[in-house]
Amino acid sequence: MKKFLLKGILKDKGRSLLPVIVVSLGALLTVFLYSWVKGVMGDSIEMSSNFDTGDVKVVTRAYARQADQYPNDLAILGVDTLLEALKAGFPDMDWAPRIRFGALADFPDSLGETRGQGPVAGWAVDLLGEGSREPERFNLPAAIVRGRMPESRGEVLLAENLASRFDAGPGDSFTLFGTTMEGGFTFVNYTIAGTVRFGATGLDRGAVLMDLQDARAAFAMEDAAGEILGFLPVFHYDDRMAQEVVSRFQAGAGSGDGISGQDQEYAPVMITLGRQAGMAEMLVYAEAISGMLIFLFVLAMSIVLWNAGLLGGLRRYTEFGIRIALGEDKGHIYRSLLWEALVIGSIGSILGTFVGVVFVYIFHHVGFNFSSMMQQASMLIPGIMRPAITPAIYYIGFIPGVLSMLLGNALAGRGIYKRQTSRLFNELEV
Amino acid sequence: MTDNAIVTLRELYKRFPAGKGTFTALKDINLTFGKGEFSGIVGPSGSGKTTLLNIIGSLDTPTEGTATVLGKKINVLSQKEAAALRNNGIGFIFQTYNLLPVYTVYENVEFALLLQKISAPERKKRVMESLQWVGLADRAASRPASLSGGECQRVAIARAIVKRPALVLADEPSANLDSANSHHIVRTMKELNRELGTTFLFSTHDEKVMQYLDRIIYLKDGAVEKDELC
Ligand SMILES: Nc1ncnc2c1ncn2[C@@H]1O[C@H](COP(=O)(O)OP(=O)(O)OP(=O)(O)O)[C@@H](O)[C@H]1O
Numbered sequence: 062m063k064k065f066l067l068k069g070i071l072k073d074k075g076r077s078l079l080p081v082i083v084v085s086l087g088a089l090l091t092v093f094l095y096s097w098v099k100g101v102m103g104d105s106i107e108m109s110s111n112f113d114t115g116d117v118k119v120v121t122r123a124y125a126r127q128a129d130q131y132p133n134d135l136a137i138l139g140v141d142t143l144l145e146a147l148k149a150g151f152p153d154m155d156w157a158p159r160i161r162f163g164a165l166a167d168f169p170d171s172l173g174e175t176r177g178q179g180p181v182a183g184w185a186v187d188l189l190g191e192g193s194r195e196p197e198r199f200n201l202p203a204a205i206v207r208g209r210m211p212e213s214r215g216e217v218l219l220a221e222n223l224a225s226r227f228d229a230g231p232g233d234s235f236t237l238f239g240t241t242m243e244g245g246f247t248f249v250n251y252t253i254a255g256t257v258r259f260g261a262t263g264l265d266r267g268a269v270l271m272d273l274q275d276a277r278a279a280f281a282m283e284d285a286a287g288e289i290l291g292f293l294p295v296f297h298y299d300d301r302m303a304q305e306v307v308s309r310f311q312a313g314a315g316s317g318d319g320i321s322g323q324d325q326e327y328a329p330v331m332i333t334l335g336r337q338a339g340m341a342e343m344l345v346y347a348e349a350i351s352g353m354l355i356f357l358f359v360l361a362m363s364i365v366l367w368n369a370g371l372l373g374g375l376r377r378y379t380e381f382g383i384r385i386a387l388g389e390d391k392g393h394i395y396r397s398l399l400w401e402a403l404v405i406g407s408i409g410s411i412l413g414t415f416v417g418v419v420f421v422y423i424f425h426h427v428g429f430n431f432s433s434m435m436q437q438a439s440m441l442i443p444g445i446m447r448p449a450i451t452p453a454i455y456y457i458g459f460i461p462g463v464l465s466m467l468l469g470n471a472l473a474g475r476g477i478y479k480r481q482t483s484r485l486f487n488e489l490e491v
Numbered sequence: 492m493t494d495n496a497i498v499t500l501r502e503l504y505k506r507f508p509a510g511k512g513t514f515t516a517l518k519d520i521n522l523t524f525g526k527g528e529f530s531g532i533v534g535p536s537g538s539g540k541t542t543l544l545n546i547i548g549s550l551d552t553p554t555e556g557t558a559t560v561l562g563k564k565i566n567v568l569s570q571k572e573a574a575a576l577r578n579n580g581i582g583f584i585f586q587t588y589n590l591l592p593v594y595t596v597y598e599n600v601e602f603a604l605l606l607q608k609i610s611a612p613e614r615k616k617r618v619m620e621s622l623q624w625v626g627l628a629d630r631a632a633s634r635p636a637s638l639s640g641g642e643c644q645r646v647a648i649a650r651a652i653v654k655r656p657a658l659v660l661a662d663e664p665s666a667n668l669d670s671a672n673s674h675h676i677v678r679t680m681k682e683l684n685r686e687l688g689t690t691f692l693f694s695t696h697d698e699k700v701m702q703y704l705d706r707i708i709y710l711k712d713g714a715v716e717k718d719e720l721c
Pocket residue numbers: 483484507508514516534535536537538539540541542543
């Protein structure tokens with residue numbers, strides 16, 4: 062019987078072609094959109110983790126409250142001791158002290174007069190230290206557009222957009238005006254070692270990247286750091302793992318003795334990426350979008366396939382009539398319709414998934430440049446978006462593909478039960 | 492009632508809802524068809540021929556009275572039981588041949604056997620045998636679209652008898668056929684009736700069919716007007 066039905070599916074194009082096309086399209090779109098959502102969200106989170114939040118971040122309690130202003134007057138003191146303790150408490154994690162700051166950059170002309178001024182967002186990280194993994198996190202030196210990596214104190218990297226705006230380039234100097242930890246005014250001269258473009262719109266507009274020691278000297282922050290970022294030994298951010306680290310930290314691990322006597326306001330606290338600046342919502346959002354997409358596809362495709370099934374049912378009126386007359390139980394006919402739906406749904410899903418996966422691979426390697434559309438964005442969103450290649454892309458298309466086909470046929474097939482056997486002949490003799 | 496009765500109808504009425512009241516399509520039918528009969532129901536359009544065949548074929552139920560077919564009381568059968576009765580005991584031949592266009596002649600006939608648990612080699616043997624009976628063994632691989640009307644009806648006959656039912660119901664089988672083909676298919680059925688002992692019950696108003704019948708029941712306005720052996 063199954064073989065017989067299969068022959069029908071294969072020989073009767075009207076029965077299989079439209080559903081297969083609809084199902085493949087749905088599966089294709091699901092695979093493609095799902096991988097985009099995952100890809101863009103995943104890249105954004107990865108980027109946030111590397112550039113901004115870490116997988117976890119240690120700051121003072123007071124700093125945490127105004128974290129978006131990078132209040133360096135509330136920075137962590139005794140960083141070396143704390144770092145030792147963190148490394149001892151969480152040996153498989155990587156810990157990176159950083160200073161974030163806002164400042165004004167002043168670009169001089171050949172006579173030393175001000176040619177132009179602009180605000181910059183400063184990142185002071187361990188650029189020069191032996192074995193530091195910070196350059197890797199900022200995708201250096203690949204992100205360098207002109208010039209080279211800083212090799213000594215006083216050399217910095219400047220966002221290419223900012224540099225070209227002021228006609229500055231490698232070898233040129235500029236002055237940074239900022240505030241010290243005590244609230245005093247300070248200015249320091251730096252040399253541009255190179256210009257960078259990260260592909261993160263918020264950063265590319267006006268970032269200056271310097272070595273941590275330079276910033277400590279400039280802002281009088283000896284043995285201090287605004288924040289200490291912690292990185293889990295996993296490729297993608299894992300919220301549960303991060304929360305576990307935080308619980309252990311709160312229970313005393315990694316906080317050492319050096320800070321025990323300090324004021325509660327300046328006691329270090331640890332926050333996961335998920336808990337920082339809306340990241341938790343973003344994570345939930347990503348899941349919700351994927352779920353919603355699949356639900357919508359199932360719904361829309363089911364309606365289309367239901368109608369296709371109704372049309373197919375009309376075309377097959379004779380067949381069902383004969384099957385009833387030959388003594389096939391109605392339930393058996395209905396179940397055979399569901400079986401056909403399963404077969405057609407699977408065929409369509411396989412085709413759609415195949416094409417979808419091919420597209421995902423292509424776009425994953427090519428990427429799609431969104432940066433021109435996001436000039437205004439201040440968020441850390443990757444300028445080049447690409448779909449993610451995850452195991453789910455191989456099966457996610459089957460959910461809407463098979464479900465919608467089953468649902469569509471299940472609805473359309475109800476007509477079989479309504480059919481009056483006594484009308485069989487009359488109807489057949491039209 | 493004889494022991495070899497295949498169909499027994501007793502005080503059978505069939506009413507259909509019509510407007511506010513009902514329309515009586517069959518009135519007080521009392522008939523018995525024995526094993527091996529080759530009989531026909533004859534009557535003008537609307538006289539109730541199809542309605543009667545539907546009830547005998549367990550596709551419909553009587554409103555009053557009883558219909559016993561192959562030992563089963565049609566009145567009380569569930570949908571499933573009725574399907575099983577048709578599957579095991581009754582073959583149908585329709586006015587429009589109702590072959591499935593996507594399948595070959597062979598597959599159309601084989602279809603009738605798929606519901607029964609018959610092994611593939613046995614199925615093949617039976618399908619080819621049936622096609623030989625109707626003289627179409629050489630067209631087994633053809634599609635219905637490439638056959639003439641007469642050939643299509645012969646395939647339908649092969650489909651009806653391939654499972655060797657005790658009873659074949661044929662509702663105006665020659666209505667769409669020309670004279671030569673009408674003769675041909677009725678003769679074919681007559682041979683099968685003789686060789687296999689299959690009971691055939693026709694509805695027809697075709698003179699050419701009537702001349703082959705052993706017994707003719709005349710229906711008029713839903714009632715038996717005449718029941719005569721030929
Ligand atoms: N399901 C039904 N509902 C209502 N009326 C019906 C139904 N089936 C048949 N009838 C009516 O019962 C009467 C007998 O119909 P039937 O189809 O049995 O006639 P028939 O002798 O087969 O006619 P024909 O030679 O045209 O096929 C007709 O008047 C028909 O309209």
